[in-house]
Amino acid sequence: MSQRPPVKAIGVISGTSMDGIDVSIVETDGDTVVRPGPGRTFSYPDDLRKTLQALIAEPARAQSEPLEELEQAVTDAHIDAVRRFMAEARIQAKDVSLIGFHGQTVYHRPEARFTRQLGLGSRVAEALGIDTVYRFRHADVASGGEGAPFVPLYHRALASELSQPIMILNLGGVGNVTYIDGDVVIAFDTGPASALLDDFVSRRRGLGFDENGQLAASGTADQTLVAAFMGNPFFDRPAPKSLDRQDFHARAKGVEALSDHDGAATLAEFTVQSVIASLRHVPRAPQRWLVTGGGRRNGHFMRRLHEELGVAVDSVEAVGWDGDFLEAQAFGYLAVRSTLGLPLSLPTTTGVPHPMPGGELHRAA
Numbered sequence: 001m002s003q004r005p006p007v008k009a010i011g012v013i014s015g016t017s018m019d020g021i022d023v024s025i026v027e028t029d030g031d032t033v034v035r036p037g038p039g040r041t042f043s044y045p046d047d048l049r050k051t052l053q054a055l056i057a058e059p060a061r062a063q064s065e066p067l068e069e070l071e072q073a074v075t076d077a078h079i080d081a082v083r084r085f086m087a088e089a090r091i092q093a094k095d096v097s098l099i100g101f102h103g104q105t106v107y108h109r110p111e112a113r114f115t116r117q118l119g120l121g122s123r124v125a126e127a128l129g130i131d132t133v134y135r136f137r138h139a140d141v142a143s144g145g146e147g148a149p150f151v152p153l154y155h156r157a158l159a160s161e162l163s164q165p166i167m168i169l170n171l172g173g174v175g176n177v178t179y180i181d182g183d184v185v186i187a188f189d190t191g192p193a194s195a196l197l198d199d200f201v202s203r204r205r206g207l208g209f210d211e212n213g214q215l216a217a218s219g220t221a222d223q224t225l226v227a228a229f230m231g232n233p234f235f236d237r238p239a240p241k242s243l244d245r246q247d248f249h250a251r252a253k254g255v256e257a258l259s260d261h262d263g264a265a266t267l268a269e270f271t272v273q274s275v276i277a278s279l280r281h282v283p284r285a286p287q288r289w290l291v292t293g294g295g296r297r298n299g300h301f302m303r304r305l306h307e308e309l310g311v312a313v314d315s316v317e318a319v320g321w322d323g324d325f326l327e328a329q330a331f332g333y334l335a336v337r338s339t340l341g342l343p344l345s346l347p348t349t350t351g352v353p354h355p356m357p358g359g360e361l362h363r364a365a
């Protein structure tokens with residue numbers, strides 16, 4: 001057991017879907033003690049979200065433009081979100097030891113040892129008067145790791161009492177899994193989760209996402225196209241491996257010839273099959289899957305996953321976790337680990353050569 005007293009850390013992240021800034025709080029010793037608190041999601045201002053969406057659709061810009069003004073605006077939106085969260089949850093700055101500030105991923109190319117999260121840690125620390133850790137993924141990528149996923153060590157801490165092996169599946173814009181069996185933690189990105197479907201229903205119907213997977217459920221998947229998508233060598237590549245949100249977009253163009261219903265069904269089935277393919281890279285088939293992220297609200301995903309896997313597939317709420325805020329809490333947990341010099345990632349979660357500390361601390365003035 002750890003001897004360090006637990007502290008309170010706020011975690012804040014905007015995921016690849018850019019559907020909002022998630023803020024939560026966790027009380028933790030950075031090791032086995034984890035007491036998650038409440039969370040809230042705050043939308044980006046419309047113009048900022050549109051600017052970011054346009055940016056990630058142009059990877060060359062996202063990679064190399066300085067983006068100073070945009071980075072300040074992204075940072076200020078996060079500061080505002082944390083302020084509102086603290087006011088609404090009646091949390092005082094003096095009671096919070098740390099902020100774990102993930103920022104907004106706009107470009108991720110680990111093979112080029114490059115990942116970019118917009119966000120200025122010093123600005124957050126100064127504005128809120130709380131020590132802030134940011135740049136979580138950089139040391140990992142610099143040492144040859146995938147730089148993602150980073151939530152697995154938090155999953156491990158949360159799952160210590162559950163029957164194992166167990167699989168935690170995050171269905172965000174991109175999908176990722178954490179396989180936990182005692183000390184064995186294997187994690188990797190699985191493929192697209194909602195990103196392709198979101199963009200498809202936005203183009204075809206002007207929708208933000210396919211509510212409960214209704215459109216996908218009403219269509220028929222084109223199995224030839226799904227098989228072609230699944231022919232991507234990514235799915236056979238051993239773990240660890242990670243993805244950029246846009247990685248499958250160019251190759252998924254075949255759905256353009258399909259109706260709205262069948263196109264949505266085909267993209268949803270691609271997501272489902274890419275999740276199933278994750279079983280190629282774990283030692284034993286888990287008897288239970290716990291699903292987190294916005295995609296757990298897509299009933300079509302959940303139903304198809306259960307049919308294909310033939311084992312229990314539940315939302316993480318079934319074990320008392322909050323699937324809207326696991327990622328935010330994870331970055332609070334990781335911020336505490338960062339200040340203690342503990343690893344944030346492992347050879348089996350990101351492919352780093354050895355357990356890797358990371359993050360940069362900015363002290364409040």
Ligand SMILES: Nc1ncnc2c1ncn2[C@@H]1O[C@H](COP(=O)(O)OP(=O)(O)OP(=O)(O)O)[C@@H](O)[C@H]1O
Nearest residue numbers: 015016017172173174194209211212293294295297
């Ligand atoms: N009611 C719902 N029905 C269907 N899908 C939903 C629903 N609510 C959310 N989603 C899906 O979940 C997505 C958002 O998930 P989440 O917030 O976990 O993503 P993220 O954290 O931004 O992404 P990532 O984990 O890749 O960084 C939405 O874009 C949408 O596709």
Ligand SMILES: CC(=O)N[C@H]1[C@@H]2OC[C@@H](O2)[C@@H](O)[C@@H]1O[C@H](C)C(=O)O
Nearest residue numbers: 105108148149150151172174176327
């Ligand atoms: C580079 C980046 O931001 N990756 C995200 C993305 O969204 C889901 C998946 O791809 C995961 O690898 C990661 O996010 C979570 C928070 C993680 O690091 O675990």
